[in-house]
Amino acid sequence: MAHIQLKGISKSFGNHVALRDLDLEIADGEFFVLLGQTGAGKTTTLRLVAGLEKPSTGQIFIDGQDVGDWGAAERDVALVLQQYSLYPRYTVRENLEFPLKSPIRKSSPDEIKAQVDRVAKTLRIEHLLDRKVDRLSGGEMQRVSIGRAIVRRPRVFLMDEPLSALDAKLREALRTELKNLQVNLGATFLFVTHDQVEAMAMGDKIGVLNNGQLVQTGTPHEIYNNPINTFVARAVGSPPMNLMDGQLEQGTAVTAAGQRLPLQGREPFAGRALTFGIRPEDLVLEGGAPGAARVHDIENHGVAKIITLRAGDNLLQATVPSQTSLKIDEDVRFSWNPEKVVLFDGKSGINLRHAG
Amino acid sequence: MMTTLSPSSRAATRGWSDITIRNLFVIPTVAFLIIFNVFPLLYSLGFSFTDFRASSKAPVNFVGLKNYTDILADPVIWRSFSTTLWYVIVSVTGQFVVGFGLALLLNRPIPGKGFLTTLLLLPMMLSPVVVGLFWKLIYDPSWGILNYALGLGKTAWLTDANLALYAVAITDIWMWSPFVMLLSLAGLSAVPKHLYEAASIDRASKLYTFFRITLPLVAPILLIAVIFRTMEAFKTFDIAFVMTGQPQAELISSRLYKMAFAQWQTGPASALAYIVLIMVLCITNIYVKYLNKAKER
Structure with a gap:
C-alpha cells in the first residue's frame, strides 16, 4: 500500500496541453476519485501514475520515492480499464494467473493456484474460472479484470472508468463491491470517472479536474456543500446546484x-x-x-x-x-x-x- | 420520402431492378468461370483416362487408370515430388521468417514507415519471369553480383545439382516475403494497444508478452499467409523455369510442363495434374483445420 504524490505535473501532447501544473496527494489507503469531463485530463493523470506516459514536467512520488524513471512494471501498480483489457483466447483462470506467471515474479504453481482461488472467491467468479473470457458478459469481464488487478497485491490500484460500460443496475452493485474491496484490502485507489454519483458514493476524497487543472480537492461533503467555484457547483450533484x-x-x-x-x-x-x-x-x-x-x-x-x-x-x-x-x-x-x-x-x- | 429515395427505388426509377443489376454482375462472372475453369477441369479429367496426344490426330483410346498407375510408379516423378516438397518447406519457412520478422520491425512508430512498407512490397508486384531473369543475372557464376559481393569465386548457383533448388527458393523468398509481411503487419496492428499496456502493468517481460499475447492473436492471419504461400510454392513454375534447367532441381510443375507441352503426352499429363491438385487440396485442408482451431482458441 502506498502514498502517492504528484508535484507540478504538466503534460502536453504536441500542441495540446492535457495537464497544467497539477499537484495532488493521495494518502495511504485512501479511495481517491478524479472527477471530470471527457478531455479534462483524468486518464492522462492515471497513465502518468501508472508509468504508461512520462510527464512533460513535474515529479511523481510513490511512498516518497521519485518514480519518474521507473517503468510500469517497477511501479507495482494495477490498472483496470473501461474496456477490460482481458487477454483474449485465454480462460478466466489463465487471465488471473497472468500477472503471477510473469518471469519477474516466479511464484510456485501451488501459490498461484491458491492466490487465484482466493481472488475468484472474493469476486464470486469461481464458477467462471474455466470459461474463455470471450464468452463472459460485461459485468463478469469487469470482475475478472478487477481480479487480475488484485491477484498480485500491488501497491496502488488505478481504475479508469471501470464501471462506465456496464448497465445501471450492475454499475451500482459493483460500485458497492469495489468500495468494500478497497476497505478490506486497505489499498490505495486512484479512481477516474466522469460520473459524479460514483465519485460521491465511493470517494474518500474527490479531485475535480477541468481543462487539465485541478479545481478542487476535498471530501465528498466538502465538495458538495462548499464548492470552490461555480464550475464545481454545477459539476457535482444531481441535479446540480x-x-x-x-x-x-x-x-x-x-x-x-x-x-x-x-x-x-x-x-x-x-x-x-x-x-x-x-x-x-x-x-x-x-x-x-x-x-x-x-x-x-x-x-x-x-x-x-x-x-x-x-x-x-x-x-x-x-x-x-x-x-x-x-x-x-x-x-x-x-x-x-x-x-x-x-x-x-x-x-x-x-x-x-x-x-x- | 420525397427527397430520400432508397437505393433500390432510385435504381427502379432508371428501369433496373436490384435483380437485373445483380445478374449483370453475376452472369458474366459465372460464364467466364465455366468456360475457362470448370469446363477445362472436367475435360482434362476425361483426358487423364486416355492416351490422347494434343499433337497428333491418332484415335483416342480409353486406358482406364493406366496413366495414374504409370505416374505413381515412375521414379522420376517421385523425385520431382520430393524435390517440390523440400522446396515448399524451405521457401515457405524462409518467407515466413523474413516476412514476419520484417512485420515485427515495421510494427512500431518509425519515420517514413509508409514509404518503407511500399518499398518492401515492390518485389511481389514484379512479374515472376522478370524476377527470375534478373536473379539469374545476380547468380551468374562469372560476373554475377552475388559471387562478387560474397567473394564466392565461381559458384555455379543455378547449374549445381545441390544449389539450384536453394537458389530458386531464395529468389522465391525474396519475392514473396513481402506478402507474408503485409498480412502479418495487418495482424500485428490489429492487436489492441491496451493489451500491451495491461501486460506491461502486469509486469510481463517482452518475450512473455510476445508469446502469450502477440502470437496467439496473429496466429490465424499467419496461418492464412502460410496457406497461400504453400499452395503457390507447390505450383512454382515460372521462376524455376526461367532460372534453371537443372534436372536435380526439377519441380513437379516443370515436369508437368515437359510432359504436356514438350512430349505432348496430354493424357498422362492430365493425370499428373490431377494428382498434384489432390495433394494441394490435402495440404491446404490440414492447414484449414489448424486455422479453425486457432480461431476457436
Whole structure:
C-alpha cells in the first residue's frame, strides 16, 4: 500500500496541453476519485501514475520515492480499464494467473493456484474460472479484470472508468463491491470517472479536474456543500446546484430576475455582484413564500420528485417529496434555506468563503 | 420520402431492378468461370483416362487408370515430388521468417514507415519471369553480383545439382516475403494497444508478452499467409523455369510442363495434374483445420 504524490505535473501532447501544473496527494489507503469531463485530463493523470506516459514536467512520488524513471512494471501498480483489457483466447483462470506467471515474479504453481482461488472467491467468479473470457458478459469481464488487478497485491490500484460500460443496475452493485474491496484490502485507489454519483458514493476524497487543472480537492461533503467555484457547483450533484445572479440588500438577496429572498448574516458582501448558489434540496416550495415561479417540468424519481421552476429567466430545480402533487404551468411560491446558500463572486465565480 | 429515395427505388426509377443489376454482375462472372475453369477441369479429367496426344490426330483410346498407375510408379516423378516438397518447406519457412520478422520491425512508430512498407512490397508486384531473369543475372557464376559481393569465386548457383533448388527458393523468398509481411503487419496492428499496456502493468517481460499475447492473436492471419504461400510454392513454375534447367532441381510443375507441352503426352499429363491438385487440396485442408482451431482458441 502506498502514498502517492504528484508535484507540478504538466503534460502536453504536441500542441495540446492535457495537464497544467497539477499537484495532488493521495494518502495511504485512501479511495481517491478524479472527477471530470471527457478531455479534462483524468486518464492522462492515471497513465502518468501508472508509468504508461512520462510527464512533460513535474515529479511523481510513490511512498516518497521519485518514480519518474521507473517503468510500469517497477511501479507495482494495477490498472483496470473501461474496456477490460482481458487477454483474449485465454480462460478466466489463465487471465488471473497472468500477472503471477510473469518471469519477474516466479511464484510456485501451488501459490498461484491458491492466490487465484482466493481472488475468484472474493469476486464470486469461481464458477467462471474455466470459461474463455470471450464468452463472459460485461459485468463478469469487469470482475475478472478487477481480479487480475488484485491477484498480485500491488501497491496502488488505478481504475479508469471501470464501471462506465456496464448497465445501471450492475454499475451500482459493483460500485458497492469495489468500495468494500478497497476497505478490506486497505489499498490505495486512484479512481477516474466522469460520473459524479460514483465519485460521491465511493470517494474518500474527490479531485475535480477541468481543462487539465485541478479545481478542487476535498471530501465528498466538502465538495458538495462548499464548492470552490461555480464550475464545481454545477459539476457535482444531481441535479446540480442552482445558481442565480443578484445582489445583497439589507438582509435580502435580490436576484437579477427580481426575486427577493431572505439572507441574513452575510452583510460584508452587500453591494457587489454576486451569484447565489443553492442545492435543489434546500429550495422549499410553500404557500406564502417570498419567491414566485411557475412549474416548468416535473420528473418523478420514485423517492422524490425533481421540479424545474421558471423564475424570470432562471430555471431552478428543487427536490420535493414524491407525494407533492403539482401540475405543469402551476404557479408556486418558493423560498430557500438561507443557511445553505453559497455565495460566489458574480464575475470570477469563486466561492467567497474560500476567497476569505 | 420525397427527397430520400432508397437505393433500390432510385435504381427502379432508371428501369433496373436490384435483380437485373445483380445478374449483370453475376452472369458474366459465372460464364467466364465455366468456360475457362470448370469446363477445362472436367475435360482434362476425361483426358487423364486416355492416351490422347494434343499433337497428333491418332484415335483416342480409353486406358482406364493406366496413366495414374504409370505416374505413381515412375521414379522420376517421385523425385520431382520430393524435390517440390523440400522446396515448399524451405521457401515457405524462409518467407515466413523474413516476412514476419520484417512485420515485427515495421510494427512500431518509425519515420517514413509508409514509404518503407511500399518499398518492401515492390518485389511481389514484379512479374515472376522478370524476377527470375534478373536473379539469374545476380547468380551468374562469372560476373554475377552475388559471387562478387560474397567473394564466392565461381559458384555455379543455378547449374549445381545441390544449389539450384536453394537458389530458386531464395529468389522465391525474396519475392514473396513481402506478402507474408503485409498480412502479418495487418495482424500485428490489429492487436489492441491496451493489451500491451495491461501486460506491461502486469509486469510481463517482452518475450512473455510476445508469446502469450502477440502470437496467439496473429496466429490465424499467419496461418492464412502460410496457406497461400504453400499452395503457390507447390505450383512454382515460372521462376524455376526461367532460372534453371537443372534436372536435380526439377519441380513437379516443370515436369508437368515437359510432359504436356514438350512430349505432348496430354493424357498422362492430365493425370499428373490431377494428382498434384489432390495433394494441394490435402495440404491446404490440414492447414484449414489448424486455422479453425486457432480461431476457436
